[in-house]
Amino acid sequence: MVKVTIDGRVLETAEGTTILAAAEQAGISIPRFCHHPALTPEGSCRMCVVEIEGAAKLEPACATAVREGMKVATQTPQVAEARRNVLELLLADHPVDCPICDKAGECRLQDYYRDYGLFPSDLREPKTRREKLLKIGERLILDRERCVLCTRCVRFLRDVAKTGELGVFGRGGGSEIGFIEGAAVATPYAGNLVDLCPVGAITDAAFRFRTRPWFLEPKPSICPFCGRGCGIEVDVHPGFARHPETGGIFRVRPRPDATPAGPWICDVGRYAWIEIESRRARAIVWNKGGGGEAVLSAEKAFALLGAKIRALDETERTGRLALVVHSGLTNEEWDDVRMFRDGFHPRPLLRLADPPDDGGDGFLRTPERTPNRRGALAAGGADLRPLDLDELRARADLLFVFAGVRGEVTPWILHPEEWRSIRTKVLVSPVLTEADDLFDFVLPCASAFEKSGSYTNVEGRRREFGAARPVSEGIRTEGGILRSLLEAVRRGKRE
Secondary structure (H helix, E strand, C coil): CEEEEECCEEEEECCCCEHHHHHHHCCCCCCCCCCCCCCCCCCCCCCCEEEECCCCCCEECCCCECCCCCEEECCCHHHHHHHHHHHHHHHHCCCCCCCCCCCCCCCHHHHHHHHHCCCCCCCCCCCCCCCCCEECECCEEECCCCCCCCCHHHHHHHHHCCCCCEEEECCHHHCEEEECCCCCECCCCCCHHHHHCCCCCEEECCCCCCCCHHHCEEEEEECCCCCCCCEEEEEEECCECCEHHHCEEEEEEECCCCECCECCCCHHHHHHHHHHHHCECCCEEEEEECCEEEEECHHHHHHHHHHHHHHHHHCCCHHHEEEEECCCCCHHHHHHHHHHHHCCCCCCEEEECCCCCCCCCCCCCCCCCCCCHHHHHHHHHHHCEECCHHHHHHHCCEEEEECCCCCCCCHHHHCHHHCCCCCEEEEEECECCCCHHHCCEEEEECCHHHCCEEEECCCCCEEEECCCCCCCCCCECHHHHHHHHHHHHHHHHHC
């Protein structure tokens, strides 16, 4: 440990710590563009320069390690002038796009101009024009006029994603971010470049021009699309007073403590919500056969299904009631599964049908595509075995299939001739699926973003989360559906 003095405050910090990190530990803010705590130091933007007693010139705080007895000043007139000069040079060619820029309200260039600038421009030369709509990836748009060459995107792809698609091309005033023709950004972690960019030079086509950040409410949650359990923030628009339909999820970002590997998430975790929201199931459907169907109220649907379960229960045949579930259920919903099964004798059949493992990516994304397999196996015990279609055909008269987090159903579902012998088939799904017409009843359920509870990730850590948005009217979670079914059975017995 070494003792240093920053702005008159004596601090004790580990040897090798940078001045910037030591200052942050003490709550002293130093501006920066190129520095990011999860990337290698660059020291190129010069916004973080500080004055060190005895040094001949200002030094970058992000790349200078503390030394015993070092005295640092972060707010001297010389430091303020240096920061002002950096801002003036950056703004000399920066477009005045703030009214239409997606980064407005979260932009460090805006913030630092307010804190360290507020000066009129002395430059009369015309701004340099550069390409403003360069597609550098499937969902990534680069505006070269806004870019401040912090190289965060370059270092992320080089050091974290290990793909290295982007680089700095040209020299001097002609330097710009680019890629070799035909080799655009293709990493499954491309969306992190949007978060890393401090000035809105890289924007997300899925979010571009849709809303303003200050209208959004960040809701902490856990990514439900693999077993890693990355921490995420779901940015939700509450809707305007006269137009509540404008509300909803607008983007998903990593939390600073997302994973031990850094504040990153894969593109599946970032963008899968778009598919889910576009396919949301809203109504309870009763497929009567012969091409006819009816939309039921929740009360009517649970009464009908409760009567079918009660008929099995009264003849002690609830062993012919089957639940095919997935390990995307929360730990708390597994308690609901247990309570439902314990309400009958013999206990209903319980089988697991997860989406097939896909091998993962060797970095964050795990082979398993569900968030709570560890919790499921612990809760289900010996009863929770993989699905066997022959067993299901032989043992089930009433079947409940719970589709996966993204509405995944097992492949045999799409071949109704293989399970036609099962008398009544019920699908529970958060989204519309290609298998809906093959079931007698389709019950919509809450999406993963409308639930609260906990998952147990691949490391055995139990991670709690809250609902990012309220459950839509009339929609229940999977656990809520099981509780409603059990209550319908008990109500029928009382009547």
